[in-house]
Amino acid sequence: MIAELGLAVLWMAAALAVLQLVSGILALRPEGRQIAGLVRPVAVMQGVLVAAAFAALITLFLTTDLSVKLVAENSHSMKPFIFKLAGTWGNHEGSMLLWVTIMAVAGGFVALVEKRLPENTLIATLAGQAFVSLGFYAFLLLSSNPFERLAEPAPEGAGLNPLLQDVGLAFHPPTLYVGYVGLSIAFSFAIGALVTRDVGPAFARAMRPWVLGAWIFLTLGITAGSYWAYYTLGWGGWWFWDPVENASLMPWLAATALLHSCSVLASRNALKAWTVMLGVIAFSMSMVGTFLVRSGILTSVHAFAVDPERGSFILALLAIYIGGALTLFALRASTVTEGARFSFVSREAALVFNNVMLCGILGIVLVGTLYPLLTEAMGVKVSVGPPYFNPVSAVFAIPMMLVMGVGPLLRWRQDSFEGKRGGRITLPVGLCALLSAAVLFGVELMAPRIGLLPALGLAIAAGLAPASFLPLRGRNLRRTPLSIWGMVLGHFGIAVALFGMASESAFSTERLAAMRPGDVRQVGPYTVKLEGIGPVAGPNWTALEATVSASYEGAAPAILHPQARTFSNPPGNRTESALKTRWNGQLYAVLGEEGEDGRWQMRFWWKPFVPMIWYGGALIALGGLLALLGRVAADVRRLVATGKIAYRRSRKAALGARP
């Protein structure tokens, strides 16, 4: 019953999306004014209905209703609660429903709260949003119905891929999806503004919180995904330039660029066409990402859907939306002027530089990800991996990070490095640059065998970390707006993460060892001893568990328990690495197989400062959150003030009208 209700509600929501689109288009015509009042309530209702459909699917998974095909294929009655819940979106159909749900709920929210935009632009935005979601409704209802029943209920579910049975999975896809879909709102705003020829600061201010929100979630999603890969794959790698990772990185790069150009448009009314273009690109990258992951074109852990029909469906959607948006952009670009001017040395110029460099990295990642697919289609298989991505993206990333240290200190419109004003900038920045140079020199002197990129990374991180706090100089810290704090923290987070990455690749120590219980090995500063190996059992797995005592430079030992888990439903193995985190790094221990001579294959890594990568990611997201709070608070204040002024005026008018 719940499944049928869910499906019915989903169809109704799709019907409302049609209504939202049609009424939106009609309302934009001069003769259709009366219908304009319909658009907002319909958008809200659509959000409510889809949320209900998604709740129905969650209920089916939590109660493990095995008469539903999706549940039978992806869940199991013995699974722990959290993985039953996560199983809802740990599969193709469920994740597409999650996508539509987030999209419709976000659309409803825009309809409910957005008051800054001219009504016409908002209606065009909501119509655009309906147009985008319609494609996904069609996809869900026609080719991947999550509520499909089995003719006969299955006796037991097939379970969830062991690699995916991890708390990381419970949060990784939803966070990324919120990010992707937040960008769809930015896309709709861009479309709305293009249709009504109304690209200006108001549009940028309305779009910015959505871009910021999406960007925060993307940052968190990528950071969490990277950490998840780090500790579940069991070899200590944290970024593989895997197409699936790239699929999440590309929207992030575009969103980062969009975020910065948005702030130029909002404060300076410049970079109009560029911002709209980035809005289109950002969501296009989300769709490309979804296409890569969902179409099964890359057969990997994430691409559980190996089904060409679905792939072509998403490809068609991709062509319609991106092609349509680009056509609209081409038609309307001439009516969008470039906006206010600025000089070579100005904050705008630094932000333009940042944007161009980010787009460069985006282009590299896009080409490196798609080109192997292209050659494969032509019959030649090539691999593009870290040896390509690392140096080539650094060509763009390094200049960008250098400018990042100076850009926030510059004034809008025009600035100068000369005279008294220039001294205020050049002196502290010069000190930071000196620090960078000193670190680079020191690294090359002390450890000449470290590669160029890690050495540069360490040096830039050393200079960027203090430089990111410079915008606070000369400000009253208690009265500094939250958004400035957000920027400072975000930039500092980049420096922290860069430091972690560079340190990991420069200083990691690996120790593979065949050990008997009682054996002792040295890994970097740690002395590790295999105390013993025994069996343990979890709710739906059994495992061999090693007990390892690890002592840091002779200090009291810590106990680690790396496991080799065996899952039964479905059958599969997974290593569960054990981590010991210190302020200056992490010890990473893995239990491998038993050799013929009765010794166990153990793997250890000492990775100095590696947690900084994810602390940095968290800091970046926190910076985004502060900026978002600051912006929203300012908007709310402005709304309240406008309301008060209007009230006062009306009272005055009322008083004046009295005789």
Place this chain on the structure above:
Amino acid sequence: MRRLLIAFFALLLAPTLVVAQDAMPPAPYAYRQLDDPAKEAKAQALMETLRCLKCQSQSIADSDAPMAGDMRHQVRTRIAAGEDPEAIRQWLIERYGDYVSYTPQVKPITWPLFAAPLVFLALAALLLRGRFRRRADNEGDKP
């Protein structure tokens, strides 16, 4: 179809290894480092740029697959014998095709890959230059 193709290629490319898969214990240097740290570092650097043909997007340095273990053994013994890493890469490419190397080889089919960064750099330079030149020309203009 796709799976069949993959299986077919795997069979075609690695006849010896497929036979060796489950019956035999891992090769000695699959899970053992070289004693000379300099050579081990060299081997590690090479292994990180070789694709595990049995896995999804993992290098042979990051994989539990038996085939990756065999390839690690090959790389380590060859490095220990004093072979040049690039020569080992070429040997593996001859055996398994370009697909095995994460470092794209410079060939006509990969030219666009190497042209892309140059094109993007040129594009970036053009974009930046265009913007700022126009600015300079219009310096006196009111916004």
